[in-house]
Amino acid sequence: MTMLESSTNNANDDNRDLPSDSLNVLQLSDPHLFADPDGRLLGMHTLASLQRVIKDASKRLPSTDFTLVTGDLVHDASAAGYSLLKKELLHLNTPTYCLPGNHDDPKILNASISGNPIDTPFSIQKKNWSIILLDSNLPGSTKGHLDEKQLSRLQKTLSNHPNHHTLICLHHHTVPVKSKWLDTMILSNAEDFFSITDQHPQIKGVTCGHIHQAFEATRKNLLLLGSPSTCFQFTPESIDFDIDNKPPGYRQLTLLPNGTIITKVIRLKHFSNSIDMSSSGY
Numbered sequence: 534m535t536m537l538e539s540s541t542n543n544a545n546d547d548n549r550d551l552p553s554d555s556l557n558v559l560q561l562s563d564p565h566l567f568a569d570p571d572g573r574l575l576g577m578h579t580l581a582s583l584q585r586v587i588k589d590a591s592k593r594l595p596s597t598d599f600t601l602v603t604g605d606l607v608h609d610a611s612a613a614g615y616s617l618l619k620k621e622l623l624h625l626n627t628p629t630y631c632l633p634g635n636h637d638d639p640k641i642l643n644a645s646i647s648g649n650p651i652d653t654p655f656s657i658q659k660k661n662w663s664i665i666l667l668d669s670n671l672p673g674s675t676k677g678h679l680d681e682k683q684l685s686r687l688q689k690t691l692s693n694h695p696n697h698h699t700l701i702c703l704h705h706h707t708v709p710v711k712s713k714w715l716d717t718m719i720l721s722n723a724e725d726f727f728s729i730t731d732q733h734p735q736i737k738g739v740t741c742g743h744i745h746q747a748f749e750a751t752r753k754n755l756l757l758l759g760s761p762s763t764c765f766q767f768t769p770e771s772i773d774f775d776i777d778n779k780p781p782g783y784r785q786l787t788l789l790p791n792g793t794i795i796t797k798v799i800r801l802k803h804f805s806n807s808i809d810m811s812s813s814g815y
């Protein structure tokens with residue numbers, strides 16, 4: 534599979550030639566905001582980086598139908614951080630659906646973000662697509678886990694919408710990305726997840742955050758995707774923690790009425806040189 538990336542700032546990446554009843558989706562991930570608007574992570578001003586990404590995505594993808602934000606919304610699990618995030622996401626002018634990552638607190642997230650247009654639903658149905666947002670947060674751990682409640686809600690939603698093409702979103706990666714240190718933080722019960730997805734051919738794709746890099750693979754006709762972070766990037770296939778010099782980015786997904794997913798990663802033009810590249814972790 535060819536991995537598509539784009540970094541030309543002047544281009545308009547709307548899919549004007551595709552069927553008009555396609556769904557245009559923007560995926561943002563891992564903004565890692567803080568309660569403090571000037572908060573920095575590895576030297577990077579995470580709020581400023583998110584603002585640059587939102588400005589770029591709004592300009593390049595003006596026909597976005599809705600936005601997905603796949604976890605590590607804040608780095609300090611603070612209500613003030615979620616309020617800050619909500620304020621920034623409103624600039625997208627799209628319905629926006631968020632799910633938690635390992636740095637989030639799902640209870641504080643759900644108490645801080647709910648309603649219209651920024652929400653934390655379990656699933657939404659638009660046109661002939663169903664979008665399912667899973668909570669893979671395992672308290673106290675960087676690993677992911679889908680508990681019985683998540684798995685049964687997944688099973689039930691799939692059974693309720695057998696004729697909807699389906700995109701599943703969660704924070705943790707479900708297959709190894711060949712990065713030794715990141716693969717210790719994978720979804721720990723991926724076999725439970727795939728035992729359900731294997732029964733439902735309407736599922737066309739699974740997209741995650743967490744890995745701070747572009748990723749594409751297939752498993753039994755299922756497209757498995759990972760999105761860059763809106764702040765710093767991790768180096769693909771690294772043995773230990775390693776920061777990549779790629780700029781922040783986001784993923785564009787177009788969901789066609791026939792169940793096809795067309796997707797690519799778009800990055801900002803410039804890399805932030807404020808990042809401490811010598812960091813050995815965070």
Ligand SMILES: [Fe+2]
Pocket residue numbers: 563565604605634743744745762
């Ligand atoms: Fe993250």
